[in-house]
Amino acid sequence: MKKIILLFxxxxxxxxxxxxxxxxxxxxxSGQFLISYEMGDAVTAMTNAMGxxxxxxxxxxxxxVMDTTMVFADIMETYKDSIAALPEDKKLAMAAVKDMFxxxxxxxxxxxxxxxxxxxxxxxxxxxxxNEKIKKAQxxxxxxxxxxxxxxxxxxxxxxxxxNNKTGYVLTDSGFSRLTEISILDEEGEESIxxxxxEADESNQEFIDYFKNAFYNVKLSFPKAVKxxxxxxxxxxxxxxxxxxxxxxxxxxxxxxxxxxxxxFVDE
Numbered sequence: 133m134k135k136i137i138l139l140f141x142x143x144x145x146x147x148x149x150x151x152x153x154x155x156x157x158x159x160x161x162s163g164q165f166l167i168s169y170e171m172g173d174a175v176t177a178m179t180n181a182m183g184x185x186x187x188x189x190x191x192x193x194x195x196x197v198m199d200t201t202m203v204f205a206d207i208m209e210t211y212k213d214s215i216a217a218l219p220e221d222k223k224l225a226m227a228a229v230k231d232m233f234x235x236x237x238x239x240x241x242x243x244x245x246x247x248x249x250x251x252x253x254x255x256x257x258x259x260x261x262x263n264e265k266i267k268k269a270q271x272x273x274x275x276x277x278x279x280x281x282x283x284x285x286x287x288x289x290x291x292x293x294x295x296n297n298k299t300g301y302v303l304t305d306s307g308f309s310r311l312t313e314i315s316i317l318d319e320e321g322e323e324s325i326x327x328x329x330x331e332a333d334e335s336n337q338e339f340i341d342y343f344k345n346a347f348y349n350v351k352l353s354f355p356k357a358v359k360x361x362x363x364x365x366x367x368x369x370x371x372x373x374x375x376x377x378x379x380x381x382x383x384x385x386x387x388x389x390x391x392x393x394x395x396x397f398v399d400e
Contacts, residue, residue: 151170151347162253164250169248234269349376361393366393
């Protein structure tokens with residue numbers, strides 16, 4: 133379990149991947165939240181890091197195929213004795229994410245790998261601390277402090293996203309809103325957001341090309357048809373119940389508000 137969580141944390145931070153935030157709502161307001169990382173390029177990168185291509189004998193047997201879901205509550209029960217011996221901060225992190233799950237799908241031969249972390253929620257209120265829960269889940273490995281140090285002390289840290297951002301969700305009978313709250317000390321407004329990411333900085337330039345083909349995707353599925361939405365570039369499914377849109381990763385880092393949306397449902 134530790135190795136999988138470590139892989140999740142490092143690969144999500146250190147590869148040019150596409151991130152998808154997906155929320156599926158049921159009629160009663162419950163649903164599923166899932167943030168997933170599509171990292172096909174990372175399969176090749178990790179293979180090379182571990183010694184390059186496989187011998188021909190192993191190729192004939194086929195690459196690794198995996199499709200698994202890990203529920204934190206089940207892990208805590210199965211390994212309760214080991215968890216009891218963890219440092220207090222790790223035990224608190226486990227307790228905070230006990231109602232969440234992790235997914236991993238991999239097909240080495242097809243160059244596909246997707247990892248995610250999610251929550252089955254009873255109401256929209258369960259998502260109010262989702263950003264913090266995701267960070268706690270990602271911290272459940274021995275290298276968590278090293279990743280944090282890398283974020284603070286290297287140019288790559290600019291590309292991880294800001295810990296100051298908090299995403300809120302509002303669901304009513306008439307509509308839905310995704311709202312980003314940004315805390316910036318001594319600065320206000322969109323101009324300050326732009327200044328957080330300086331493309332003119334030569335130390336950042338080498339990473340810009342690396343991430344230029346990465347996107348933050350949002351997919352929202354509702355039990356009601358959508359009448360209007362605030363984003364012109366968003367797409368609607370044929371039944372008008374699913375909204376999808378994406379923002380280039382660099383543009384998202386410069387202005388996380390680009391992911392916010394207001395949706396109005398059709399009157400029924």
